[in-house]
Amino acid sequence: MNTNDTAAGPAEPQGEARPARGATRRQVLGLFANAFSLAGWAAFVGTVTTGTVALVRLFFPNVLSEPSATFRLGKPEDYAPGMVDERWKERHRVWVVRREDGGIYVLSARCTHLGCTPNWLQGENKFKCPCHGSGFRRNGVNFEGPAPRPLDRFRVSLGAAGQLVVDSSVVYPGAAGKDSDEIYPESVLIL
Amino acid sequence: MLGKVKTIWHRLLRSQFVKSVYKTPWPRTRRGRMLAVLGSLPLHLHAARIRRHGLHFRFTWCMGGISFFLFLLLTVTGVLLMFYYRPTVDHAYADMKALRYDVPFGVVLRNLHRWGAHAMVITVMLHMLRVFLTGSYKPPRQFNWVVGVTLLVLTLLLSFTGYLLPWDQLSMWAITVGTNMAAATPLLGHEGPFHEWLGVRPDNDVRFMLLGGRTVGQNALLRFYVLHCVAIPLVAGALMALHFWRIRKDGGISGPL
Numbered sequence: 001m002n003t004n005d006t007a008a009g010p011a012e013p014q015g016e017a018r019p020a021r022g023a024t025r026r027q028v029l030g031l032f033a034n035a036f037s038l039a040g041w042a043a044f045v046g047t048v049t050t051g052t053v054a055l056v057r058l059f060f061p062n063v064l065s066e067p068s069a070t071f072r073l074g075k076p077e078d079y080a081p082g083m084v085d086e087r088w089k090e091r092h093r094v095w096v097v098r099r100e101d102g103g104i105y106v107l108s109a110r111c112t113h114l115g116c117t118p119n120w121l122q123g124e125n126k127f128k129c130p131c132h133g134s135g136f137r138r139n140g141v142n143f144e145g146p147a148p149r150p151l152d153r154f155r156v157s158l159g160a161a162g163q164l165v166v167d168s169s170v171v172y173p174g175a176a177g178k179d180s181d182e183i184y185p186e187s188v189l190i191l
Numbered sequence: 192m193l194g195k196v197k198t199i200w201h202r203l204l205r206s207q208f209v210k211s212v213y214k215t216p217w218p219r220t221r222r223g224r225m226l227a228v229l230g231s232l233p234l235h236l237h238a239a240r241i242r243r244h245g246l247h248f249r250f251t252w253c254m255g256g257i258s259f260f261l262f263l264l265l266t267v268t269g270v271l272l273m274f275y276y277r278p279t280v281d282h283a284y285a286d287m288k289a290l291r292y293d294v295p296f297g298v299v300l301r302n303l304h305r306w307g308a309h310a311m312v313i314t315v316m317l318h319m320l321r322v323f324l325t326g327s328y329k330p331p332r333q334f335n336w337v338v339g340v341t342l343l344v345l346t347l348l349l350s351f352t353g354y355l356l357p358w359d360q361l362s363m364w365a366i367t368v369g370t371n372m373a374a375a376t377p378l379l380g381h382e383g384p385f386h387e388w389l390g391v392r393p394d395n396d397v398r399f400m401l402l403g404g405r406t407v408g409q410n411a412l413l414r415f416y417v418l419h420c421v422a423i424p425l426v427a428g429a430l431m432a433l434h435f436w437r438i439r440k441d442g443g444i445s446g447p448l
Contacts, residue, residue, distance in 0.1 A: 059400045066406070114371040116364060131368065 069169040073156075076104060076164060076191055084120050084138055094154060094166065095120065095127075097138060103188040105180075106166050107140050108152040112174060118151075127151070140180055150174030153187040164189070238439060244446035250325070251445050254318035259431065261311040268304040269420065276356070278416035280409050283358035308350055315346050327445060335437040338430055345427045352419035355412060366407050366415070374398040 018024060023031075071092055079085050085096040095107045109117050116131035126143075127136040134145030141150045155170035172184040180187060203209060204217060213231075218224040228239040244250070275290045275297065277283065290297035319339065322328055328336035351369060355362045374380040374396060378389055381396040393405055403410030438444060 059403070060395060061403060061410070064404050065409070066404070114368045116367070131364070 070165060070167050072159060073106075073164040073166055075162060076158075076189075079104060084122070086120055089117070092166070092168075093117065094168075096156075096164070099188070103190050104156060104164065105188045106154045106156045108154060108168075108171070110152070111147060112142065112149050112151060113145070113147040140174055142174075149176040150178070150180055153180055153184060155187070156189045158189065236435075238443065242443055242446060245444045247445070251321055252317070254314050254321055258311055258314045258318055261307050261314060262427070262431070265304060265307045265311065266424065268300055268307065271300055272304060273420065278356065278412050280358065280412060283356065283412060287357045287359075308353060312346060312350060315343055319343060325445065332437070332441050335434060335441060338434045338437065342427060342430050342434060345423055345430070349419060349423050349427070352415040352423065355407075355415045356419065358412060363407055366411065370398050370401050370407065370411075373401060 073088055073092075073094075073096060076098075079096055079098045081098050081102055082100050083098055085098070088094050088096065089109050093109045095109055096104065097107060098104050111118050111129040111131065111134050113129065113132055113134050116129050118127040118129040118134065118136065121128050125138060127138070127140075129135075129145065129147070132146050134142060134147035136142050136147065136151050139150075140153065142148070152174050153172040155167045155172070157165050157167070159165040172180060172187045174180055175183060213227075215223065215226045215230050218227040225239050228234045228237075272290070275294060276286045287301070290301055292298075294300075322336065322339065351366075355366045371382075374382045374393075376383045376397055378385050379391060379397040380386060381391050381393045381398065383391075386396065393399065399405065401411070401414070402408075403414045
């Protein structure tokens with residue numbers, strides 16, 4: 001095809017008739033072409049954006065299958081004052097702690113460092129995490145190791161038949177440097 | 192007898208069948224040998240000619256090549272493992288044990304995969320060390336170094352995702368700790384600094400996305416399985432192709448430019 005065009009982009013050929021006023025047919029069609037190509041690009045960008053958002057959202061399910069957050073832990077009389085009870089640690093990942101004054105609270109057996117399950121060391125009167133050595137007092141306060149804050153507590157109440165009912169969806173998160181007995185007095189069930 | 196075999200062989204080489212498979216005749220000249228290599232799908236992946244210093248074994252100890260070989264080994268053993276493994280919390284551990292005790296050579300297959308994985312991490316690190324110590328990251332090879340580091344991260348992610356699949360205590364706790372570290376990511380993790388800026392909570396942070404839930408459970412196992420067997424290998428494969436391509440384009444393996 002013979003062409004003397006060397007410039008990039010469409011060039012008006014030399015000597016084309018130009019109207020005295022208004023636009024050439026080429027310019028008019030060019031307006032529509034711009035509108036069409038704009039619409040095309042908008043559709044493309046819109047589709048890609050929507051697709052990306054949809055793809056990211058795909059990874060966040062709306063419904064999860066999890067075991068029930070509420071569980072029953074027997075009668076208060078089953079727990080002696082001054083004891084840290086480990087019988088539900090494996091099943092529900094909690095300790096039931098009864099104070100000398102009879103108050104009961106439930107500690108989450110999940111280390112606040114990186115989520116391992118600590119062990120209760122009766123002889124040393126502390127919880128000790130086997131993963132990285134975090135240590136907690138019996139009220140959940142962290143005092144050694146990399147744990148940044150005290151152990152969480154769950155809500156414990158008395159059920160209709162007088163048994164302890166724990167709701168693990170109501171969490172009293174341990175606050176760094178604070179005692180949960182003071183900031184969450186409602187976490188302790190007074191009998 | 193030998194004469195007859197030779198005749199059959201020569202007839203075969205000139206048959207329609209062989210001619211349709213091989214585009215070039217049996218090479219008898221240098222040019223012919225070049226053409227035979229360049230015109231062949233499996234053969235053309237290797238350079239048709241290399242510089243003499245490319246044969247200098249002690250320069251690289253073939254660490255890059257061994258890493259790639261291990262990747263291929265892991266792919267093959269991995270596919271074979273898929274015939275016996277179900278990524279569900281009810282079956283994963285049992286299937287792994289069944290493979291070890293009830294399947295002939297199952298224990299060999301599993302061990303090849305596991306030891307191969309450990310070996311690959313070691314060889315890619317040695318390869319990286321070699322590239323660094325020989326200055327093979329200098330221009331024009333800088334981009335390839337970046338591709339290589341990305342491949343290193345992908346190798347480590349493959350190790351991480353694969354670690355969960357046996358679904359034993361080691362698996363569960365390793366992934367618990369690892370994903371809780373992800374929860375400490377700034378902005379994107381619900382225990383990281385500035386997470387309030389984006390409204391990030393335990394049920395919509397990056398840890399939730401990794402696990403498909405709030406705990407290391409069935410969703411996490413399936414996600415890690417898909418990442419380990421499909422998503423990451425595909426990306427790693429593509430990047431490896433790019434990595435090898437750049438080696439050729441930047442002047443061939445090792446040696447001065």
